[in-house]
Amino acid sequence: MSTASPSAPTSDEEGTPINVREALRGLLTHADATVGILVFLLHRLARSHAILLSRVMPEFGDTEMLVLGGLLISGPPHRLSPTSLAESVLQTPGGMTKTLQRLEDQGLVHRVRDSSDRRALLVELTPAGHKTARDCLETIIGTHTRMLAGMDHDEVEQLVRMLRKLLNLVEPAIDVKASGDTMF
Numbered sequence: 001m002s003t004a005s006p007s008a009p010t011s012d013e014e015g016t017p018i019n020v021r022e023a024l025r026g027l028l029t030h031a032d033a034t035v036g037i038l039v040f041l042l043h044r045l046a047r048s049h050a051i052l053l054s055r056v057m058p059e060f061g062d063t064e065m066l067v068l069g070g071l072l073i074s075g076p077p078h079r080l081s082p083t084s085l086a087e088s089v090l091q092t093p094g095g096m097t098k099t100l101q102r103l104e105d106q107g108l109v110h111r112v113r114d115s116s117d118r119r120a121l122l123v124e125l126t127p128a129g130h131k132t133a134r135d136c137l138e139t140i141i142g143t144h145t146r147m148l149a150g151m152d153h154d155e156v157e158q159l160v161r162m163l164r165k166l167l168n169l170v171e172p173a174i175d176v177k178a179s180g181d182t183m184f
Helices: 018-027 030-056 062-073 082-089 093-105 127-150 153-173
Strands: 109-114 117-125
Touching: 018 030, 030 062, 030 127, 062 082, 062 093, 062 109, 062 117, 062 127, 082 093, 082 117, 093 109, 117 127
Parallel strands: none
Antiparallel strands: 109 117
8 A cells, every 4th residue: 555645835834835936046147036026926916916807897907997097086076186196007198198188088087276275286086986986996995805805904004104105216226206295
């Protein structure tokens, strides 16, 4: 009677496939291999998130959802400058113009004169935009809450702190203007 030997583990304690970690360690120092795994995980997470958003809210792109959400959470009168919105969602001014035009064509936002500077325009949610933004936010947060059910509240808070710290290190390195009024 032969005893089956336990199969060799296929991933390490963090869940990274051993062959990937070992391949990276063969090419890089230990610290660089860990950063390499982080880069791959962040990319995979970003792609997975984009796929998820396209499935739960197929009528909007991720930038449109971020703009609607940003206007909603800005509080009454749910109005921000196009520049502030563009900086918050990492979009060029030209890209933001196109995004706002699509949202305006759908009746979700409109542009209003800034009362403190009549030369400037602000973007404001319409009543339909307010409802749509609220529905999007509830759908997206609800979906993510269910997905994160395997993490307790403290783990989610820790993850938020670590991701903010990472953004604070990454964005200056790529010359992203970090303004004080970014929404997240």
